[in-house]
Amino acid sequence: MLSTLQPPRSLSLLPLRRFHCSKTIVSAASSSPATTSDAASVSPPQSQILTTRRSLLSGETTASEIAKSYLSRIRLTEPQLKCFLHVSENALKDAEEIDQRIARGEELGPLAGVIIGVKDNICTEGMPSTAASRILEHYRPPFDATAVKKIKELGGIVVGKTNMDEFGMGSTTEASAFQVTANPWDLTRVPGGSSGGSAAAVAARQCMVSLGSDTGGSVRQPASFCGVVGLKPTYGRVSRFGLMAYASSLDVIGCFGSTVADAGMLLHAISGYDRFDSTSSKQDVPEFESQFLSVDRFESKPLKGVKVGVIRETLEEGVDSGVRSATQEAASHLEALGCVLTEVSLPSFSLGLPAYYVIASSESSSNLSRYDGVRYGNQVMADELNKLYECSRGEGFGGEVKMRILMGTYALSAGYYDAYYKRAQQVRTLIRKDFKAALEQNDILISPAAPSAAYKIGEKKNDPLAMYAGDIMTVNVNLAGLPAIVLPCGLVEGGPSGLPVGLQMIGAVFDEEKLLKVGHIFEQTLKGSSFLPPLLPNVA
Amino acid sequence: MSTALLRTIQPNHFTLLGTALLRRTSRSNISVRCSGSQATTTTTHEAKQPSQSRVAPKNHGSNKLDEILRDYEAVIGIETHVQLSTFTKAFCSCPNNYGSEPNTSICPVCMGLPGALPVLNSKVVEFGVRLGLALNCGLSLSSKFDRKQYFYPDLPKGYQISQFDIPIASGGYVDVDIPLEFGGGHKRFGVTRVHMEEDAGKLLHSDTGDYSQVDLNRAGVPLLEIVSEPDMRSGIEAAEYAAEMQRIVRYLGVSNGNMQEGSLRCDVNVSIRPIGQAEFGTKVEIKNLNAFSAMSRAIDFEIKRQALLYNQGQEDQIVTETRLWEEGAQKSVSMRKKEGLADYRYFPEPDLPEVILTQDYVDSIRATLPELPEAKRRRYEAMGLGMQDVLFLANEASVADYFDAVIGEGAEVKLAANWLMSDIAAYLKNEELSINDVKLTPKELAALIAAIKDGTISGKIGKQILFELLAKGGTVQGMIKAKNLVQITDPAEIEKMVLKVIAENPKQLEQYRNGKTKLQGYFAGEVMKMSKGKANPPLLNKILVEKLNAKD
């Protein structure tokens, strides 16, 4: 029983209801299979991308109307939430262009009119892209990241740049040089990080979907904290060209949506080989959309025979009891849908966290060398070269970034390389092997997305080790390069109306399709499943 | 350590530019207000046991110095950077062209903009394999790139993409022939490794020294670094090693090998040790060597400097340092002392996949290798040519190809070599042309050589028409006909001219007959003049002597 599940709240004040509440195709109660919950049923969440497409094609609304409603919602909610570092001046113009195309009867891209937030470490041509760092304040890249370019080509509207921990280094978005983003479920709490702005913006319906980046859990943990879907694709699935590198061998661009379908369709849009990123994969990108059946077309046991491994090490001590029970409830729900559950053990699991911090810090110490104040970004006047570097970097980088650069520089230094970097790579090989073995026995693996729900703002600020420990559920997946999805599975106590908790599903390399299928069915059949944050105080 | 400080600042223009593609054509200046000493970019490598070759360093100093030098052996290793002549840079598609306006051949990748990623130009691998094979190296079928990290304004990413522990090629050697004037002999020098990397940009310092600007056109240009074994023992050996590298990269077409443009750069490490000592002495690095002759002199200078310090019991003053050769003053000066080894914090480049070569690929490249200088030299030597000819002909692939074509047309080897080395070489030098620019085809040079040999034309006429053929082309036969240049070999005709000349010079005849026989040359010249150079010289002389000595 999801005993802590709270009745959902609707955001009735805002003109967005039709995107998540209206036009229920089928009542969930009438067709969904039996589940573990008999709580008051609500209609399952609707894909905002599909809803937008339908309403544009039917002429029910226009892209401009949609854009206006989102922009006005951003205006209303931003003072409290601070999800965006920059809101596009062109969003409305982009929407009008789509309306003109509709008027001319032209074909529309699959993302036409979709309002998209983009994490600030992903380059957007002519729009500020700072990675939330002082050192890149006012920097406007001369090119779009490949993922952004694809979104634009398919009709998506980039509504703004979302806040984050500086260069992706952090788990709360408090390490942004510019502002602290609030969690829409409880304004005194963090949205998670580092893609906290992207997660919170989707949760608060400031945009329909958003792009984040995930180096050690930076998409999945904030998705869990904000009650949205976060999808981290296989390493190489999405081009990293235009993503400001934190740790190149771990970084992936990921997707946020309020439904699995939205995250999946956004992933489809940005996936594929890119000749500008030699680590991008030539693996075919399947058409995920066919997985997103409506509930009435599900069989009675729609996940019959799907083998699910519950990772034992993720439910041991150190995990909040509420999180543990929500995960167990989720497992029971999967079982009710026909999945075969087994417990699996990943012996190398606990080694991942230190290995991750060594590798990520090492690579970041190198990747961030280019921010030297010479060619772009923050340059501090100095009368000697080393002083120029020292001052530009000293004033440009925040504390967390400096700490990781120092750690990484140390780990790569002569005499320490073997003990740290090389050893961490050996651990990485071990982790990859353990995951591979577990995924040969199981279709997917599940675990909590984070050991707890959202922290209070400031709670972990002076305790970096406690904050790093919060990444234990997610870092191993990056080390292994695997795809994973996090989707809300329950609420725990906290805040005005409970705090969301996410379930992490981990798949085999390049098998996002299975994750999306299982995730979609799980989401659509979860009773009381509209994870909408409570009304924001000033809006109410 | 340079202490020039830069105080003015120029705004960063880059952020104002349009798209990535526009950058290639837009011009902008990147400014930095400081200058300092360039971080060293050399790779240190373990010195191996030196080979047994012993060539006493040549020097022209005093006898005293000669004596001192006799007690020491120099150990020289060379790091050669070769800029590859690919159309585009190593990791982006910017054109790789030397001498463009500053910052006109740049893009987000080679500028190190946030989010830009390197993509390997496959030509760089191909050229690496070509050079590796030509240097008799073993190839790594699986190699990788690493990041070499240091800060300097000409290094946009704060690291250089290079190869650290697994170079694309290693364990080779190069053969050279030392010119006779330097003692001659055939030498083999070891090649430790060849690896791929990218070049850095260039700092341009203002005249006033107030500020410096960065030109990133060169940033990301592909390089191959060749590290030698410490096998050289004198300035000449080192210069010959470097010259052979230049020949090889030019033969292979992987680089123009131009030292002045910096397409071929040599950093030299020199140490000396008392003869018989196994351990190496302290290694001193010499930079700024813009010509082979400078390299040779700089090394000999360094050997003398170290030998004198040793001799005076001051060997502790030989320290690990980098010295700059000053060509004008013919001496080196200390640029910076190295305090401990620089730590470049190498680690595998995560943005680039491993470089995997298949044996088929390697074999296909091996099949396209040209005949290399060493093979040519041995072939020419076997033809009976002297070493001077051999070295001249094999020095440039185009000359060697031309020579091969001429003898392919049946010309006598020695004669063909003579023509190329003397008159044609002089012509090319005067006109500043390469052999590929001349209009004279190898076939016609062979025809010219044949026409002289069979007596159709005289050697003198041959030389005259050579220059016309070089400049304008045409055929030897055509020119002989058009200008009526066929040699006069009819004795009656020559006799007529001889008699006429004798008749016109009674005074000289009298002197000749009175014993001043040297005047025979004068008469021969007059006859030749009359024949317009066409008289067959042996015949002319034979008839002339006959008539001069005739008692009438």
Ligand SMILES: [Zn+2]
């Ligand atoms: Zn470029």
